[in-house]
Amino acid sequence: MKTVAIAGSTGSIGTQTLEVLAADPDRFRVIALTAGSSWEAVAQQASLVRPDTVILDDGANAERLRAAVPKGTTVAVGENALREAVAEADVTINGIVGFAGLPATLACLGSGKRLGLANKESLIAAGPVVQRARRTVGAELVPVDSEHAAIHQCLRSNDVAERVMRLQITASGGPFRGMTKAELMEVTVAGALAHPTWAMGPKITVDSSTLMNKGLEVIEAVELFGAPAGQHGYGLGFDDIDVVVHPQSIVHSMATFSDGSTIAQLSNPDMRGPIGYALAFPDRLDHPFGGMDWTEPLTLTFEPPDREAFPCLDLAFAAGRIGGTAPAWLSASNEVAVEAFLDGRIRWSEISAIVAEVLTFHDGGTGETLEDVLDGDHHARRLATEAVLQRS
Numbered sequence: 001m002k003t004v005a006i007a008g009s010t011g012s013i014g015t016q017t018l019e020v021l022a023a024d025p026d027r028f029r030v031i032a033l034t035a036g037s038s039w040e041a042v043a044q045q046a047s048l049v050r051p052d053t054v055i056l057d058d059g060a061n062a063e064r065l066r067a068a069v070p071k072g073t074t075v076a077v078g079e080n081a082l083r084e085a086v087a088e089a090d091v092t093i094n095g096i097v098g099f100a101g102l103p104a105t106l107a108c109l110g111s112g113k114r115l116g117l118a119n120k121e122s123l124i125a126a127g128p129v130v131q132r133a134r135r136t137v138g139a140e141l142v143p144v145d146s147e148h149a150a151i152h153q154c155l156r157s158n159d160v161a162e163r164v165m166r167l168q169i170t171a172s173g174g175p176f177r178g179m180t181k182a183e184l185m186e187v188t189v190a191g192a193l194a195h196p197t198w199a200m201g202p203k204i205t206v207d208s209s210t211l212m213n214k215g216l217e218v219i220e221a222v223e224l225f226g227a228p229a230g231q232h233g234y235g236l237g238f239d240d241i242d243v244v245v246h247p248q249s250i251v252h253s254m255a256t257f258s259d260g261s262t263i264a265q266l267s268n269p270d271m272r273g274p275i276g277y278a279l280a281f282p283d284r285l286d287h288p289f290g291g292m293d294w295t296e297p298l299t300l301t302f303e304p305p306d307r308e309a310f311p312c313l314d315l316a317f318a319a320g321r322i323g324g325t326a327p328a329w330l331s332a333s334n335e336v337a338v339e340a341f342l343d344g345r346i347r348w349s350e351i352s353a354i355v356a357e358v359l360t361f362h363d364g365g366t367g368e369t370l371e372d373v374l375d376g377d378h379h380a381r382r383l384a385t386e387a388v389l390q391r392s
């Protein structure tokens with residue numbers, strides 16, 4: 001039986017991970033649940049799955065949580081406790097949102113364990129550091145982001161790394177697809193949170209509305225699949241990735257090979273599919289989360305993204321091409337701007353403006369050390385906070 005830690009168990013990815021595990025109780029045992037501050041939600045989860053440990057990032061309600069968890073479950077607080085719990089599990093699903101997910105990513109890979117990575121921000125912000133941790137003996141990163149889980153599956157159809165020519169990352173286009181720049185000046189928080197095909201946490205939902213999510217995923221794809229052929233990679237860079245708008249969210253991404261064949265992975269939009277894939281790989285689960293009924297009529301459409309109306313996409317390409325800590329700056333300034341937008345302090349169109357402004361100050365940090373990454377994240381957050389203040 002595989003032991004599982006769920007980092008960010010109270011979020012969208014975390015709760016769906018528990019649903020996947022509940023469908024296969026003989027195969028997995030949850031040994032740790034972690035949350036930011038939602039002690040009541042995590043207490044309820046603990047009463048159902050009876051983990052060894054429950055960890056909160058914010059300890060303000062630790063005593064109340066201690067009184068609420070079942071006998072045999074211990075409560076701990078903070079990053080060190082999280083690191084220990086993750087190091088112990090056979091598999092960790094990292095569903096923490098934002099840069100706060102970095103300790104779980106590093107602790108899991110650094111302990112030589114399987115990481116099911118939903119928390120793309122840790123890989124994007126700390127690429128070189130995470131890549132080093134990924135080389136730990138036994139460490140294995142299986143993506144949970146549906147696009148990268150799709151590419152991971154497409155690439156398994158092929159034995160010769162040099163034959164992979166391009167990747168196509170699909171995007172639903174979000175709730176504002178087809179809007180002009182002028183119309184986008186007036187959009188609201190409620191509009192940004194009304195995603196047409198996916199139900200997700202607020203930060204990634206806003207990222208989907210700006211196409212920043214797709215830009216982050218392009219950087220994520222280069223980190224995951226870009227290493228030179230022969231070093232677990234396919235030698236792919238930013239020029240080898242197409243972003244394709246596909247509003248139905250059925251084709252989750254594709255890989256194109258040297259003979260002109262394109263292989264795609266298709267399923268209904270249901271994150272429990274890629275979560276189950278990361279848990280079971282190289283096997284597959286029995287439960288068809290997201291399974292399709294191919295006897296029904298279906299129309300799939302594809303179109304190029306509107307890069308002018310959605311400038312976050314090219315900001316991410318630019319930061320990715322600069323490399324070093326530029327992706328960390330992109331991701332940190334975006335986190336600050338999205339939070340300000342969700343709080344009603346800035347307009348939707350100001351998210352991209354703030355990220356663009358912060359990136360102009362990038363100091364050329366290499367991101368080779370954790371210290372450099374933390375410093376870059378801190379610096380970019382400070383600049384983005386100032387940029388928000390100037391506008392609010």
Ligand SMILES: NC(=O)c1ccc[n+]([C@@H]2O[C@H](COP(=O)([O-])OP(=O)(O)OC[C@H]3O[C@@H](n4cnc5c(N)ncnc54)[C@H](OP(=O)(O)O)[C@@H]3O)[C@@H](O)[C@H]2O)c1
Pocket residue numbers: 007008009010011012013014034035036037038039057094095096097098100118119120121144145146198199200201202203204271
């Ligand atoms: N949702 C999806 O369908 C989806 C799809 C693909 C990729 N992803 C990626 O998965 C990650 C999670 O997304 P989500 O939509 O599940 O987010 P979410 O619903 O907002 O959940 C975030 C989780 O992280 C925890 N958390 C927040 N701040 C924390 C901190 N400082 N320290 C420790 N834990 C903290 C939250 O705990 P509290 O409840 O206590 O705040 C919650 O459990 C993101 O990186 C996202 O891009 C999500």
